[in-house]
Amino acid sequence: MAITSSVMSRALIVQALKDGIVKFHPRELRRSPVMAIVAIGAVATSIALIVDITKGSFSGVDLQITLWLWGTVYFANIAESIAEGRGKAQADALRRSRQTTTARKMVHGAEQVVGSSELHVGDLVVCETGDLIPLDGDVIDGIASVDESAITGESAPVIRESGGDRSAVTGGTRVLSDRIVIRISVEPGQAFLDRIIGMVEGAQRQRTPNEIALSTLLIGLTVVFVLVVITLPFFTQYLSSTGNGSADTSISVLMALLVCLIPTTIGGLLSAIGISGMDRLLRSNVVAMSGRAVEAAGDIDVLLLDKTGTITFGNRSASEFLPAPGVSVSDLARAAYTASLADETPEGRSIVHLARHTHNIRDAHEDLRDVVTHAFTAQTRMSGADFVDVSGTSHHVRKGAADAVEAAVVALGGSMPKDVRTAADKVASAGSTPLVVSDGDRVLGVIELKDIVKGGIRERFERLRLMGIRTVMITGDNPLTAAAIAAEAGVDDFIAEAKPEDKLARIRLEQSQGRLVAMIGDGTNDAPALAQADVGVAMNSGTQAAREAGNMIDLDSNPTKLIEIVETGKQLLMTRGALTTFSIANDVSKYFAILPAMFAGLYVGSDGISPMEIFNIMGLASPQSAILSAVIFNALIIIALIPLALRGVTYKPQGVSAVLRRNVLVYGLGGLLIPFVGIKLLDIIISALGLA
């Protein structure tokens, strides 16, 4: 999916120039009422032109107006074609990876080779090194590294294994090593890849609620201006019939006025903006299952995310040894090291790592005798080792949760020193996990296990806050630990000791208070919450259930991707708003160009000059040139704004008022002033070339 990053390539433009012609078909034009009116105007001026020619009164200016009106429609068609072209290119690339293959189906324990199109939900297939996975499914047996670059564009292989949250595999990806058994979870033709292709290709056909509302506004404005232009000749006809001169209300001038007034800029670019919004998301490797989800992303008020793997690295690691009074750090480190030898959990390994690197304890157990290790179990919540050291003293070192170790020590007649308890509490309140180390009935000290917050995450949350989004961290930790991590990571709120159903409850609560909620998840138990959230982003590495439940899938499985998603959603709406404002503001200058020209023959005084001339504030050379300049400006501005429509307006996370001020200045005030300059320049060129 990693296609060219430039906004427009040469091939794309050439293709768009061709496609733009096909879009003159009435069926295509009907989809944009504004452009349909322009086309009708162009037809009307063309007919008037032909009638004039048959009468022998050909007007070069009328011909030019007619051509530019057709040009206006063509430019809008090109804009849409360019946007669609980029999507098509992506769909084609995806389709190449969706070849039909054979699958090794398991039937009563025996393998049978069938075509991938003959598979059904529930079938079991085997994939080994080099095999293409025939259809989406879940790994039910084995572990394998899989090349998912066909979908994610990422060449590094990913691990897929049975059970857990990394069991989902996608049709069209390739197994690089080992052997897995997959239970097929979709029917052929409905696979993930098929849906992505459908989304990419069908982007232009689904209009989102907001787009429909905006279209309604544009149609309303169009109706107003149609009324203005239709009633205008009645007024001028009255004036001329009562001896006040005459106005130029020929078909070409009226149509020029109409086309200049109706919101052609936004009307012509509206579909391109929508298509390119989806496209931009796809470029950041997020597949939105609907355009509605993209828009909703721009409105998100609250973001729910898991602590583990998102805010912190998956595992806690030992950061410090805090010895009890009368115990040296190295003694504590050695005991902790020995007690962790049999602990294969990441935490246990991190203790070994810390002891080795900071306290230089190396394979001391070679000096020990009669070593018996006790692995960590959920029941004992301790690990440890019994041994006899070089001096012949026997030891029973244990390491584990504070209360578990205390219970063990007390059972042996010892007690927990007050200082150790204080140290443990302090560690816990700092957001870390305290483990206590003991030797027999003696407590040696505390190991601090720290949650490592990912680098740069604070800045990302800061950015979200500027966008007006509150972040809520969900964690199974106790409230004390959760609060400390929340403070370190800079989240606004947290849910501690959270059970899976708490996520769903929190989402419902926020929604009932009128907030839009985004949720990022990957596990099967996240599925209900993902479905309930307004924007549910499923990690591509997640389970099939999670991917089905979300309305967006992040192919990179990067939880902070939500920032890009929100920005794209906001950009999409902002681009529409900015261009609508620009379009409406443009009308002021067009009035000042066309109306004085149109009315130049009204109320002409004894000096041969109409008082209307005073409204020709741009000082345009002649009525013909004024009208032509306005029409040309109106057509060219569509072309000029295509890159903006495809790229989206610049979005910087800052306060809404600052964003609005900037957009009003650039697109409102700019829209008011730019055309005055543009029309004047065109007028100078037109008069210099003698075109009118």
Place this chain on the structure above:
Amino acid sequence: MDLTQLIPIGVFLLLIVVLSPLLGTYIARLLGGEGADEMDWKQYLGAILTFNAVGFGFLMCLLMCQQYLPLNPDGAKGLDLALAFNIAVSFVTNTNWQSYAGETTLSQFSQMVGLGTQNFLSAATGIAVLVAVTRGLSRSTGASLGNAWRDMSRIVLGILLPLSLLFAVIFVSEGMVQSFDSARQITTVEGLQQTVPAGPAASQIAIKQLGTNGGGYFNANSAHPLENPTPLTNLLSTLALILIPGALCFTYGIMTNQRRHGLALFVTMIVLLTIGIGTSLWSENVSAAAIGETALMEGKETRIGVAESVLWSTTTTAASNGSVNAMHSSLSPAAGGVAMLNMMLGEIVFGGVGSGLYGMILFVILTVFLTGLMVGRTPEYLGKRIDAVDMRWAIVAIIAPSASMLIGSALSLTTDVGRSSMLHSGAHGVSEVLYAWASAAGNNGSAFAGLNANTTFYNIGIGIAMLIGRYAVIIPVVIIAGRMVSRIRMKESAGTFPTHSPLFVLLLIGTILIVGALTFFPVLLMGPLVEQVQLMQGGF
């Protein structure tokens, strides 16, 4: 320019700023809360429409057979169908357009029982619709918008009657006529015979001003010495033009729990009004200078003067009132243009009681739609999402009156029946016709003078425009309120654009001016604007 002209304008603006919040808070207390027997939008709208239809039928019958009814000392005849239709529509829609002279055409009974009643009821209708819309936007559960009957009786008994009584008593004490006598023949100091009309004017004038009605007891309206005898009655009458509409901004703010938003709407209206007054005053002064006079006094009362006349003309057209204390046809061209633009914008700068604010809300919806998009959020208003259907109804309500103004004017100018009523031709003729249709579709009711509108064509045509101007807005806003009432109210977040900032006011003004001005710029250019240029270039 004579700076003393600014004094009455300043006093007026100051009084409005002080009085509006007080009255607004009272109204909110009167109409707030929830009661039994609440109606959903269909029932509420049905009640309002039925009530207006019955009022219309009753008034029409009354006007057509007034010669058989009591209190007719001057022997007024029953009206023909077209005129009765026009008057009935006019008073039921709170327009109070008058194509006839009140003192000679109508009996005292018709004025009091017919028109006087509708002065109260049409005003109550407007406020009731606004209150229903307010509830639709502020509630977020259930589907009810209140009870139309309870709302209307509280509005009449709690707001309109007491205020009218207060104003009427002051008016009578200032010498405004209030009697059931017939017209008197008197001999003037110059020894001439003059007919001085009488009638229960003061009570009628109070509600005429307060309820943004505007239909005068006398044809000359508030330029008539018996309808507006002293500087105090002039000041109070001007205040009464926008007192309730101004107060309702604050009521709206309180009822929606968005006081600062209510204030922002009030500020928007004040700013637009002040721009209008300033432009009119400027135009009066430069126009007078252009023809070598100190003031343009044609059509104005010397006892009232330029500043107070222009203050009134701008305020009465801004407020959908339509009463006049000077003849608008004789205003300087741009001042006449301001009056027209006020009506063309849809009577939303204060506007009619209730109707001005719900019209303004439509423009607010348009504004927040665009600003919402520009800050990258799905547009919402007061926390309620705006969807495509809401948008469609808002646009219908904004376009329909404009369309009837343009189409009506176009037909008047190009048909013989239309043209034969015109007094002037050329640019001033265009203004005459444009003004009449803008006044009708804006439910203003003031007339430019010059145009003889008492013809079948205008009585029927303008009647239809008044109906469109009223109900093509009421029906959509109630539908929008009914759609929004049950919609969940989105919490305000850091990403929500505040609807009470100066920036919001600026954008709302921009939207109103651009959308309104774009629709009418061409026709205004052919009428008042070119006239102003001609005048200043010495073209007269």
